[in-house]
Structures are given as C-alpha cells and as structure tokens.
Amino acid sequence: MHVDHVLxxxxxxxxxxxxYLTLALLNAIAAAVLTYQLKNARAGLISVGVSFFFxxxxxxxxxxxxxxxPQSVRDMANVALTGNRGAVIYTLGTTxxxxxxxxxxxxxxxxxxxxxxxxxxxxxxxLSMISPAFFxxxxxxxxxxxVSLVFLLGFFTWLATSKAVANDxxxxxxxxxxxxxxxxxxxxxxxxxxxxLICMVVVTVVLLVWAIxxxxxxxxxxxxxxxxxxSKAPWYFLGLQEMLVYYDxxxxxxxxxxLVLFGLMAIPYIDFNKKGCGYYTIAQRKFAYCMFQIxxxxxxxxxxxxxxxxxxxxxxxFGPFEDWDTHKVLALNNVNLSDYFWIxxxxxxxxxxxxxxxxxxAVITVLKREGLGIVLLxxxxxxxxxxLASTVFRKMFVRMGFIRYMVMCNLLLFMTALPLKMVLRWTxxxxxxxxxxxxxxxx
Amino acid sequence: MxxxxxxxxxxxxxxxxKADSGGNxxxxxxxxxxxxxxxxxxxxAAPAQSASAPSEPPAPATAAKSPPPKSIEKPAAxxxxxxxxxxxxxxxxxxxxxxxxxxxxxxxxxxxxxxxxAAEKAKPAPKPAPKSAPGVQAAKAAKSESPAEAAAxxxxxxxxEAVRAGKRLGPISKSELAPAPAAVEAEVVKPAKMKPAAxxxxxxxxxxxxxxxxxxxxxxxxxxxxxxFLGFAVGSxxxxxxxxxxxxxxxxxxxxxxxxxxxxxxxxxxRFKVGFPADIxxxxxxxxxxxQSGVWLVNAEYNGKPQIIALSAICTHLGxxxxxxxxxxxxxxxxxxxxxxxxxxxxxGPAPRPLERFAIRLADDGQLEVDKxxxxxxEKGEWSNPDCFVPV
Ligand code: FES
Numbered sequence: 001m002h003v004d005h006v007l008x009x010x011x012x013x014x015x016x017x018x019x020y021l022t023l024a025l026l027n028a029i030a031a032a033v034l035t036y037q038l039k040n041a042r043a044g045l046i047s048v049g050v051s052f053f054f055x056x057x058x059x060x061x062x063x064x065x066x067x068x069x070p071q072s073v074r075d076m077a078n079v080a081l082t083g084n085r086g087a088v089i090y091t092l093g094t095t096x097x098x099x100x101x102x103x104x105x106x107x108x109x110x111x112x113x114x115x116x117x118x119x120x121x122x123x124x125x126x127l128s129m130i131s132p133a134f135f136x137x138x139x140x141x142x143x144x145x146x147v148s149l150v151f152l153l154g155f156f157t158w159l160a161t162s163k164a165v166a167n168d169x170x171x172x173x174x175x176x177x178x179x180x181x182x183x184x185x186x187x188x189x190x191x192x193x194x195x196x197l198i199c200m201v202v203v204t205v206v207l208l209v210w211a212i213x214x215x216x217x218x219x220x221x222x223x224x225x226x227x228x229x230x231s232k233a234p235w236y237f238l239g240l241q242e243m244l245v246y247y248d249x250x251x252x253x254x255x256x257x258x259l260v261l262f263g264l265m266a267i268p269y270i271d272f273n274k275k276g277c278g279y280y281t282i283a284q285r286k287f288a289y290c291m292f293q294i295x296x297x298x299x300x301x302x303x304x305x306x307x308x309x310x311x312x313x314x315x316x317x318f319g320p321f322e323d324w325d326t327h328k329v330l331a332l333n334n335v336n337l338s339d340y341f342w343i344x345x346x347x348x349x350x351x352x353x354x355x356x357x358x359x360x361x362a363v364i365t366v367l368k369r370e371g372l373g374i375v376l377l378x379x380x381x382x383x384x385x386x387x388l389a390s391t392v393f394r395k396m397f398v399r400m401g402f403i404r405y406m407v408m409c410n411l412l413l414f415m416t417a418l419p420l421k422m423v424l425r426w427t428x429x430x431x432x433x434x435x436x437x438x439x440x441x442x443x
Numbered sequence: 444m445x446x447x448x449x450x451x452x453x454x455x456x457x458x459x460x461k462a463d464s465g466g467n468x469x470x471x472x473x474x475x476x477x478x479x480x481x482x483x484x485x486x487x488a489a490p491a492q493s494a495s496a497p498s499e500p501p502a503p504a505t506a507a508k509s510p511p512p513k514s515i516e517k518p519a520a521x522x523x524x525x526x527x528x529x530x531x532x533x534x535x536x537x538x539x540x541x542x543x544x545x546x547x548x549x550x551x552x553x554x555x556x557x558x559x560x561a562a563e564k565a566k567p568a569p570k571p572a573p574k575s576a577p578g579v580q581a582a583k584a585a586k587s588e589s590p591a592e593a594a595a596x597x598x599x600x601x602x603x604e605a606v607r608a609g610k611r612l613g614p615i616s617k618s619e620l621a622p623a624p625a626a627v628e629a630e631v632v633k634p635a636k637m638k639p640a641a642x643x644x645x646x647x648x649x650x651x652x653x654x655x656x657x658x659x660x661x662x663x664x665x666x667x668x669x670x671x672f673l674g675f676a677v678g679s680x681x682x683x684x685x686x687x688x689x690x691x692x693x694x695x696x697x698x699x700x701x702x703x704x705x706x707x708x709x710x711x712x713x714r715f716k717v718g719f720p721a722d723i724x725x726x727x728x729x730x731x732x733x734x735q736s737g738v739w740l741v742n743a744e745y746n747g748k749p750q751i752i753a754l755s756a757i758c759t760h761l762g763x764x765x766x767x768x769x770x771x772x773x774x775x776x777x778x779x780x781x782x783x784x785x786x787x788x789x790x791x792g793p794a795p796r797p798l799e800r801f802a803i804r805l806a807d808d809g810q811l812e813v814d815k816x817x818x819x820x821x822e823k824g825e826w827s828n829p830d831c832f833v834p835v
Contacts, residue, residue: 225734225756227763229777245779245793249761314766315780315792327770332782332791354824437796437822 016066020058027051043112068130078319084426109162131321141217163280177279238307248442263411334431373434385409713815743786750832753801753813760794797821800831
C-alpha cells in the first residue's frame with residue numbers, strides 16, 4: 001500500500017511538473033499579449049506573477065512534492081457530490097453557475113478575467129490530481145479527450161459570448177455588428193487554402209503526439225457474461241446513458257433522441273426571429289440563445305461530465321475524490337407514482353392485473369391504477385401549453401401562430417421533462433409516473 | 444388582407460408593361476392566355492392595346508373607382524387618362540405611387556385578367572358582384588367600381604399581383620367585380636384550359652415568342668420520352684437488367700436468411716443438467732453456470748415458498764449482465780445501475796421488470812435440469828407456473 005502510494009506520487013509528479021511549467025509558459029505569453037497587444041499593463045503584471053507562481057509549483061512537483069487540495073476540502077467535495085444528494089447538488093449547482101455566468105457575462109468575457117478563470121480552473125485540476133481517484137479518472141485514456149473538450153468548450157463558449165457581448169454593445173450604440181464591418185469574402189487561394197493547410201498540419205501533429213503518448217484504451221476480450229463495471233458509453237453518449245437511467249429504454253433510447261434530432265431540424269421553422277443572422281448576438285435572440293444553451297450545456301455537456309466524473313461502479317454516484325468501491329451501498333429503492341398514490345395516500349394495495357382477468361378488466365385496472373399519472377402527464381403536455389401561451393409565452397404565441405407554438409412548446413416540455421424526472425428520482429425516488437409493464441409502457 | 448408593400452419604380456414599370464401586354468391579349472387575341480412569356484411582353488404590345496382600348500371606352504373611367512378604403516365616392520380619377528387612350532407610363536407611376544389607383548390605371552390591362560378569370564371561372568367572377576353591388580348593370584356597362592370593392596382596402600401590390608397572375612385578385616378581386624363586356628366573348632371563344640397554346644400573335648416581341656414554343660416543344664418532347672421510356676422499360680435490356688438485379692437480391696436475401704440456421708451450433712445446449720438440489724443450499728446464489736449459460740441458480744423464497752429457480756443473467760433494462768453482490772445480497776447491473784433482489788425482483792435503477800426465469804425441473808436421475816428455451820416473466824404472472832421452480 002505504501003509502495004503504491006510512492007509509485008502514485010512519482011506518477012503524479014511526473015505529470016504535474018511539466019503541467020505547471022506549461023502553465024507558467026502560457027502565462028508568460030499571456031503577460032506579453034495582455035501588456036502589449038491589449039494594453040492592459042496591470043493584468044500583464046499579474047500574469048507575470050502567476051507565471052512565477054506556476055514555476056514554483058512546478059519545482060515542487062518535479063521534486064516529488066506536488067501541492068494538492070487539503071484532505072478536508074476533498075472530503076467536503078466528496079460529501080457534497082456523492083449519492084443522490086450529490087447529483088441534485090451537482091445539477092442545481094451547474095444550473096445556478098450557468099445562470100450566474102449568463103447574467104454576468106459582460107464581466108467574464110473580458111480577456112483578462114477569462115484568462116484568470118481559465119488559470120483558476122487549471123490550477124484546481126492540478127491541485128486535485130494528488131487524489132488517486134481523481135487522477136485515475138482524468139488520466140484514463142478514455143477520458144483525456146473529455147477533459148480537453150471541456151476546456152475547449154469553455155474557450156469557444158467564451159469566444160462566442162465575447163463577440164456577442166461586443167455586438168450587443170455596438171447595437172446599443174446604433175452601430176452594425178462587427179461581422180458586418182469587414183467584407184466577408186476572402187480568397188480561396190491563398191488565404192483559405194493556407195489556413196486549411198496550417199490546420200491540417202496542426203491536427204496531424206496533435207493526433208500523432210496523442211497516438212504515441214496515450215495507449216489506446218483497449219479492454220479485455222468481450223465476454224457475454226462479463227460486463228465491464230462501470231460500463232460507460234462513449235463520452236458523447238454519456239448524456240443518453242444518463243437519460244436511460246430515468247426513462248424507459250424506448251423513451252430514452254428512441255423517442256427522446258429522435259425528438260432531439262427532429263427538434264433541432266425544426267428550429268429554423270419554429271424560429272420567427274429574423275435578427276441575429278450572420279453575427280453573434282445574445283440580446284437580440286435571448287430566448288433562442290438560452291434554450292440552446294440549456295439544451296446543450298445543461299442537458300448534454302453537464303451530463304457528460306456527470307457521467308465521466310461522478311458515475312462509478314454499478315452506476316452509482318461517487319464524489320470526485322472518492323475511491324470507486326464496487327460494493328458501495330446506496331439505497332436506491334425506486335417507487336412508482338402509482339405505488340405512492342395507492343399505498344401511501346390511499347392506504348390500499350395497488351391493483352394488479354392478474355392472469356385470469358379479461359382484456360377489458362385488465363384495461364380498466366391499469367387505467368385505475370395509473371390514473372393519477374396519466375392525468376398528470378396530460379396536464380403537463382396538453383394543459384400546460386395553453387397556460388404558457390396565455391402567460392409567459394403570450395407574445396410568442398401571437399407571433400408564432402398555433403401550430404408553430406405547439407410544436408415549440410411540446411419540444412420544450414419534453415426537454416424540461418428530463419431534468420424534472422431526474423430531480424424527482426433523486427429526491428423522492430420516483431421511478432415512473434406511468435407504469436404499465438404489461439405493455440412495456442412506462443414514462 | 445392585401446398587404447401593403449412598397450413598390451419600387453422598377454416593379455411599377457414592370458407592372459405597366461405587363462398591363463400593356465395583357466390588354467393586348469385581351470383585345471387582340473382572345474385565344475392567348477396570359478402565359479408567363481406573354482406577361483413579360485413589353486410596350487411593344489402597346490399598339491394592340493390601344494386598339495383594344497377603344498372597345499372599352501369606360502376603362503379610364505374606372506380610374507374613378509378604387510378610392511381608398513375609407514370613402515367610396517372619392518374620385519381618384521386621373522385626368523391624364525383620357526378615354527380611349529392608354530394612360531401614359533408616367534400617369535401609371537404617379538397613380539401607383541399614390542398607392543391607391545394603380546389598379547385603375549392598369550385597368551385596361553387588367554381587363555385581360557378579368558377576361559381570363561371570367562373565362563376560367565365564369566361563375567366566381569360575376570357572383571360577388573350581384574351580391575354586393577346594387578348597380579351591377581352599371582358596373583358592368585361602365586365598369587365602375589362597386590361599393591363592396593371600394594370598401595375593402597386594396598393595395599397596388601395585390602392588384603398588380605392579380606394582373607401578373609392573370610387571374611382574379613385575392614380578397615378584392617377586380618375581375619370579380621368587373622366582368623368586362625369582353626369577358627363574355629372571351630368566354631365564348633376561349634375554352635377554359637390552362638395550357639399555354641401558341642396563338643396568332645403578330646405583335647409579340649421576339650423574346651416573348653421564343654419561350655412559348657420552347658415550352659411547347661419541351662412538353663411534347665417529354666411526352667414522347669415518357670412513352671418511349673415505357674416501351675423501353677417493359678421489353679428491353681433495361682427490364683432484363685432490373686429483373687436480374689431483383690432476382691439476385693432476392694437470392695442474396697434468401698442466402699442471408701440461411702445463415703440464421705447454421706448447420707452446427709457451437710453454443711451450449713438449451714437444456715442442460717446443473718447438479719443436485721443439495722448443491723444449492725437455501726439462501727444462496729450459484730454462479731457456476733453464469734459464464735457459460737447465463738444462468739444463476741438461486742435457492743430463495745418467493746411468496747413465502749422456498750424454491751430453486753434458474754434466473755436469467757440478462758438485465759431487463761437493456762441487456763447487460765448484472766453481477767451478484769454477495770455482501771449486499773443483490774444483483775446489480777453495471778450499465779445503468781439496476782438492482783434486483785435475490786429472487787430476481789427489480790427494486791432500484793431503471794429496469795422496468797424483474798429478471799426472467801428459465802424452466803427448471805427435477806430430472807429422473809435426481810438432478811436439476813434447466814431449459815433455456817422457455818422463459819417466465821413475473822409481471823405476466825408466470826412465476827406461479829410450476830415449470831419454473833423446484834420446491835425445496
Ligand atoms: S442494462 Fe442493466 S441497468 Fe441498463
């Protein structure tokens with residue numbers, strides 16, 4: 001055990017030394033850019049300081065003493081993010097974070113601030129590395145692309161947001177968006193072809209280095225009776241896999257993904273807002289922007305991160321620094337709405353379909369048993385759109401017309417159904433709202 | 444409602460031109476419909492137009508109609524549009540800009556539209572007029588505006604649109620309200636068909652002529668090709684080729700289906716002996732046959748009755764293989780976390796139903812025999828079937 005730990009520390013040090021050094025280098029470059037190009041001398045100076053800081057960290061790491069988060073902090077994170085409560089905290093936390101970022105976007109898009117945030121995130125990751133559990137997750141060959149993608153996504157979101165913020169600012173002053181300033185035409189030769197060539201070279205180099213540096217994550221021979229534990233979908237499908245936990249396979253595997261696809265295709269036909277074509281903007285397309293970011297960042301990316309970092313053996317929730325214990329016991333008794341209603345509220349036993357029932361009797365029994373769930377779903381999908389149309393979406397309803405509005409509203413309701421069900425599962429162990437196993441229909 | 448679209452000068456001119464050609468058609472050659480090429484005809488058609496114009500002396504008087512929506516009486520008459528004379532382009536422009544009376548100006552041309560629509564839809568055209576206009580006769584004779592029409596807001600755009608389309612206007616059809624005298628003869632002369640037919644049109648400009656025959660040729664050509672293709676397709680190399688291809692694919696499919704029934708099965712038999720009941724003490728799960736056969740032998744109580752059962756090791760969620768966790772006394776699926784009690788009942792995670800049971804019986808030699816070809820599902824009430832358990 002002790003030897004293991006020593007080996008682990010060597011491994012981590014070997015990683016963190018160059019890691020911090022790279023960060024120091026990047027900060028030095030950033031200092032130059034901030035000072036000379038962006039004329040922000042103060043930020044440049046801070047960046048120089050940060051660079052030195054990283055050099056020192058790097059020196060510690062090279063010498064086998066990588067600094068890390070204190071155990072107490074790690075324990076706190078584990079307690080906060082483990083189990084069902086952890087899932088709730090994670091989901092609500094990311095949601096709150098995204099909302100906060102949205103409202104304070106003017107502040108965060110400043111290059112110096114964004115650079116600082118990136119540094120903080122990278123530092124946090126470096127400090128977390130001394131936890132074996134975290135290091136194993138992050139350095140797993142499968143997950144390396146996920147981690148880098150998270151940072152890439154952050155970068156591109158920042159880029160787009162900063163452009164949008166700039167354009168919105170210009171629009172306020174009555175100026176045209178930045179994209180309209182320069183003539184969009186560029187020459188294919190040499191401009192475009194050269195750009196493409198450079199991209200090609202860079203991508204080739206990255207892939208080569210990657211292929212040499214990281215072993216392909218091959219696993220043992222496939223065996224019918226042995227499913228890897230945990231068994232994770234490819235990273236881009238982790239959101240779908242997460243969805244499968246909360247909905248019936250046909251819903252989560254067929255209906256909802258198709259709805260996602262068709263919904264995306266339907267956007268141009270639903271969208272009545274003519275503004276924002278060909279340039280970045282948030283203020284002019286607030287609804288569309290928020291909906292897209294909820295769908296993408298909240299319901300796709302955070303679920304990927306959740307699936308990567310917090311889902312462990314037996315598909316249990318684990319804290320980020322928690323060891324993946326196959327035998328971790330979590331009480332996950334799931335209860336159907338009909339059980340809640342019949343047993344807890346009515347104090348009766350749940351009506352069941354027995355084999356000696358006739359077809360008609362069976363149908364009546366099922367309807368009686370699942371009546372509450374059916375009514376609730378009808379209210380959600382049929383009752384809610386008109387209510388929304390006469391309240392929050394009133395203006396949109398008028399502009400969109402009935403059909404477009406209904407399509408939009410139902411897609412939206414399906415989208416929100418996922419986090420709703422997730423939170424219900426985590427908080428009250430709700431399994432299915434409608435549970436008709438007799439015909440494989442559960443929702 | 445008529446949409447209020449601002450017209451560019453170019454559009455107005457185009458409309459005026461169309462008007463010319465339209466009038467030409469109406470007056471000169473009833474046989475010619477306002478086919479697209481004709482619509483594009485230019486002022487070159489003007490002479491014919493002016494020839495036709497006198498036949499409708501009241502035409503300019505129509506200028507007096509088409510007041511703005513508010514007042515019926517308001518005369519928007521253009522003095523420039525002298526009776527019998529086509530209003531000059533300048534006049535048309537002026538009126539079109541005024542936003543209200545481009546139509547009347549275009550009217551002589553719109554006559555054509557009226558005729559056509561009358562010819563095509565003889566019924567709809569006159570219908571609304573008698574209803575709404577008290578002085579239908581007058582309207583007919585003098586082509587004056589009916590109050591009904593005046594009441595509806597009419598935009599230049601909608602009128603021009605109508606002229607262009609060569610049929611009646613949308614909401615405030617001019618042609619509906621003004622069945623021109625010429626319409627009657629057009630009705631007689633022209634059969635109501637939509638196909639553009641080449642007619643004796645001396646005054647047509649070159650480019651207008653050009654397209655019309657082309658269209659016709661194309662139509663004939665395509666018909667010829669279609670017939671030829673049909674003949675070709677029925678008895679020819681093509682037919683032979685496609686039949687051969689279909690046959691090949693058919694055979695291919697059959698051959699593929701043959702793979703579903705291999706000569707030799709390498710998988711273990713469906714029915715196999717798993718030892719004596721004494722090998723499975725009460726309350727235990729025997730995993731010996733999981734790897735090879737995907738079966739757990741469980742000695743557990745179900746509904747208060749101790750029994751030995753053969754549980755399928757396939758998760759009822761999406762088919763992963765769960766693991767038996769001795770410490771927690773449960774089956775747990777690694778894919779989405781479904782959990783099952785020892786007797787196979789699902790209690791956590793997304794699995795919608797309990798694990799399935801296989802048929803099991805006590806063979807003659809005292810050993811247990813599992814038959815995987817028959818499954819028993821709890822949610823269907825099949826677990827009470829004595830074939831799926833051996834009481835102990
Ligand atoms: S396959 Fe077993 S839980 Fe999904």
